[in-house]
Amino acid sequence: MMTQNAPNAIELRRLEKSFGLAKIIQGVDLAVEKGERHAIIGPNGAGKSTLFNLITGKYEPTAGQVYLHGQDVSGLKPFQINRMGLSRSFQITNIFPKMTVFENIRCGLLWSMGYKYSFWHLVNRQRGVSERAEEILEDINMVSRRDELAGVLTYAEQRALEIGITIAGGADIIMLDEPTAGMSASETTYMVDLIRKVTQDKTLIVVEHDMGVVFDLADRISVLVYGEIIATDTPQAVRENQTVQEAYLGSALEELH
Amino acid sequence: MSLFIVNILDGLVTGLLLFMLCSGLTLIFSMMGVLNFAHASFYMLGAYFGYQISTYVGFWPGLILAPIIVGFIGAAVERYGLRRVHKFGHVPELIFTFGLALLIEEVVQYFWGKSQMAFEAPGVLKFAAFSIAGNAFPAYKVFMIFIAMGVFLVLLYILTKTRIGMIIQAALSYPETVQNLGHNVPMIFMGVFGVGTAMAAIAGVIAGPVLGTFPGMAVLLGSIVFVTIVIGGLGSLWGALVASLLIGWLQTFAAAYNLRMADLLVAIGLTEPVDVAQSMLSDLWTLTLPQVGPILPYLLMIIVLVIRPNGLLGKRET
Amino acid sequence: MSEQNTSMAKSSASAQPLVPIKSALPWLAAIAFLLFLPVVFPSGAALTIMNQMAMTIIFALAYNMLLGQAGMLSFGHAVYMGLGGFFCMHLLNQVEYNELYLPLPLLPVFGGLFGLFFAFLIGSFSTRRAGTVFAMISLGVGELIAACSIIIVVFFGGEEGVSGDRTMGPEVFGFDFASQQEVYYLTAIWLILAALGMYLFSRTPIGRIANAVRDNEERAEFLGYSQRNVRWISFCASGFFCGIAGALFAINFEILTEENLNLATSGSILLITFLGGVGFFIGPVIGAVVFTLLQTVLSLYTEIWQLYLGILFVLTVMFFPAGLTGLLAMHLRPWKLGKIGLLANPYAKMLAPALVLVGSGVALMEILFHARHASLGEEEMNLFGITFNSQDWLPTIVVVAIGAGAFYLVRLLAPQVKEAWDMANHAEGQ
């Protein structure tokens, strides 16, 4: 995998993270190709969220590097990483509750559309921004909720909005942290379709508990157990992998059936 | 040298007094995450209640009763005020305590007027305990040191050796867990707030006769108290102790030594202008250490926060 | 906030003429109103108080750019207004003594730039953190600069402050700004300019993102925005408008003192802004007007006006954290539903007992205060037009009795109001 010509979308080399004495991530190597849909699974406490936070710049690695399109981004701030084309959602809904749905989306757009810290544009008058925001609203099927406050939406709607904000900036790497957590079966199906739709032609990295979702969505799967990746392979191969079976998947798959 | 020792002792008195306020404030902050802007106002209430009681039954009952009364007032403030505002978030909480500080100052003026109260130290302590090179060290200050130390030791004992102390310490770090274990966390909050304010009131009663009992006493000490716990590190009791003593000595020594800026400037190779008064930099040349003494804590705080945003011994993210 | 945002989002959907009439109308009304105000109140004192109000409005709006828009609580914001003012006073003195050519109406620009400069400087380290740490640094910086004003006499003039004369500059269209009236119009023009500037700022990308950082700084970071830079820029913008207010202060009072920098001034602007309502653009305006009136009028009638103010403030924080404007905005929904009429009757019934309750509370405080602090031979006090002896027990008993009765009535009527309120807020079909 290391020998490819085009740089990988994301590449982790010997990534480590400790909190005090506890080593949560113990040397992870991982490469995610451009355009790939990659899922990270693992038991609770395996460090999936920590790994996410390391890649997106929320935490600084204790050792090792994160490469984004071949560039070393370890230790950069979240906003710097975001500007390089990586966007993420959160496990706990993380939106702007006091703003309308439309405005939430628009906040996701402003930087990437070049407005940055501008105080010489009026946001309402930037037709490009409004049109793009309307398009995204349509993509996530929330046109009818356009002017509601985000804080009053249903849980599933808030999750969808979260994905809308995440993709709004046009990042080519999308990282979703448990996008279907806490959803009913029908909501989950809807969400998976939505994710598939909005991440077309993009690199997707998703942390997920729901094995149905994972096997449905992912091109490849990495299994993280106690801060180490014990396998990275296609869904089929992972399903049959003995180590994975023993460490984690067996019980998880049983749950599924 | 003898003057140095006297100043060490004076600074210790100031520092320990400051710590009596800071320890209560730190406890409250650790538990509830709110910086009680009105903390020094409870100190003032302590002094006024102490004074009022002393006019009827003397100083000693006042030292006991005033903190109890203030503690109950503090608990009531937590129960009926702060708890209500808590759900609006930290900024409204801070604003609430700020408003409370204003209100308490007005209430004190409403009842006691604007003049300084004639709050006297008890007669038995009105003698010089010892004197160093002609400088008398009043017995009352010795008494202050013992009271402050005593309060600190009792606090330390309760926090580390008793069951309730364990619960409080646990609640400091893991309030949700403690709540889940079936402890009445709101009750603990109210209790800690009451005890914290009562400690401020003890400080008020013992400081009132020395530092004066007047409506401006809270403002005068208030901002220094916040500065101290910010320097020490929000939520760190040991940090508060270190910072209190640091500031106590800093202020004492700054006032005690007439270092002139001019000497410093000459020392680094500048020449003093002939006609200093007319120079644009006259203020710089005539500056002395005592003049800047009271602003040193603020300066220290800014420097500490720029270098170590969590304070000297702090770890909690704010 | 919500109300504002919603309407804004809506207007973005409609077709956009250069300036939508709908949004220009309040501004035009305000301009017309400001123009006619001095015709109704031509006295020098009224003009002075109106100027004072205008400055406070600008200052409070600028403060709310931080507190309301960016969620930053500053305990030392007087500093930026004060520094801008001091700088302008020195400029005025340069005009007077060194023949610097500077028409007076342009002075606020320089005040603003100076305020901006200092906000930039101090913001470089204070805006790294939000919340308590920012509040504490602002307090420290505020105390520091207020203390420096006594020490650095060259710039701050020590305790006397710095004074000057606004009329020494070049005349502008024949105005030399000696009269209060001319100063009023100058102030009013700058009030409109500054308020419009701040209003528009809240509608720029940085203004919207400041809201985003206030609500959820982490999310904003993951959208490409550095929360620290957003706060810093908001802080600078606020400093700029504070500086304008400072310049107007210099023009109006022709003197700046330590008082313009100290904690009391910083505290009162927090009070004003919060009383008015931090979540609304108009909030600080209302806060500034009400506060200035309270301060001016109330202090004429009672010595303990600050106590009332303190009580009002604490009650506001506890029960109406959205401030006066929030209280009014609560009625927007019944209004839109066309059910505001439902509230009229219960409100009217409640009015009398509530007023009596407040009145008897005030009376009790005044009587006790008078009984405690009045001089011998001055036991007589006058309250609501009634003269009586404050040392007697009778008035106190009467007042307490009346108050208790009113309280009983209020409690009795409260459920009715609550019911009407729920009805009025209930949309059909929901």
Place this chain on the structure above:
Amino acid sequence: MNRFTKSLLGAAFAGAAMVGSFSIAHAEGTIKIAFIDPLSGPFASTGNQGLSHYKFAAEELVNSKGGVLDGQKFEIVAFDNKISAKESLIQLKVAIDQGIRFIAQGNSSGVANAITDAVKKHNRRNPDQQVIFLNYSAVDPALTNDKCNFWHFRFDANADIKMDALTDVMAANEDIKKVYLIGQDYSFGKAVAAAAVKFLKAKRPDVEIVGNELHPIGKVKDFTPYARKIIASGADAMITGNWGSDMVGLGKAVIEAGFDNPIYTYYAASDGITKTFGEAGEGKLKLVMEGQLNPPVSDRAAAYTAKFEKQYPDYDIGQPRIANVIEMLAKAINKAGTATDMAKVAYALEGMEHDSIWGTKVVMRASDHQAIQDVHILAHTAKDVTFDFDNSGYGLRAESTVKMASADSATTCKMKRP
């Protein structure tokens, strides 16, 4: 939003409309004096005490004797300036609007500076409604020197004059060899220190100034470190211009640290200070002041004081000069024959000689509008005190008197007369 904003704007400015409505109805035939001083806040007791004395003096010395001119009475109208320069200027405007032409103020030289400056500008810009500033207490020497103006009259002895008198007395005391100067770090504190250095050098070159320092005003919590320095310096007298809680804090700390020598002060009396010092200040605290209450100089003065104390038992005559302000103003109005042409009244006041109720002659020096009068050194004591302060049993008794202090002192004032 729009409808909402509009209605709010409407409401807001309707509120503003109330501003104009509080002008107070004029009583015909009275001459109003605006009393602009702190009536709320930390200095309210000083302000209220002054106000009481003004009211009492106006009634007792003028109105009960038939008023001025053709029987017009004095009326004191109080304005609360909250000891703020900004508020003072607003209240000044309000007062002028109400047609008041005499402005009395005294607390804080900073405020006095602001008012004198504003009065100067106002009188130039509005020649038809000029006003006179009666400064009864602000003692910054600059007000009658560099910053003097024709409309300002000072009835208190300024800081330099008081120091001149004080050092006269100190010079006569051979026991004093070492003097420590300490004051608040602002114009007044600096003026006191500078004057002390100047006069001591001239009158007693052998006296050593062992300390000369300024501390931040109103910011020192604990004066103990200062007290240590003073003791360590071996001073056998100290001089301070401190007032308010800075005075109490410094005085108590110094006495507590074992200082047993005289403490010469400007403002260590009344407003609770006398009561707070009580026994501790006996034999140590000395005040320099115009006007003596103990022993009473005359039956008239005794009767006047006694009547005031009876009427206002919580207040003292802490500022005896207020009686002079009222009497001299009445005289000037009678002499000018008008209470409306301020230039005439000001000319009548300029150079006026007056026999004060406090037993001194008062001359309003024409060159700088500084009142020249007897200045006393008073001791804080409980012995032989007819009129105590703060109802504490302690009061001020005259120890020595400097007749017409600094009568021929120089001034840098270049008075511009209309």
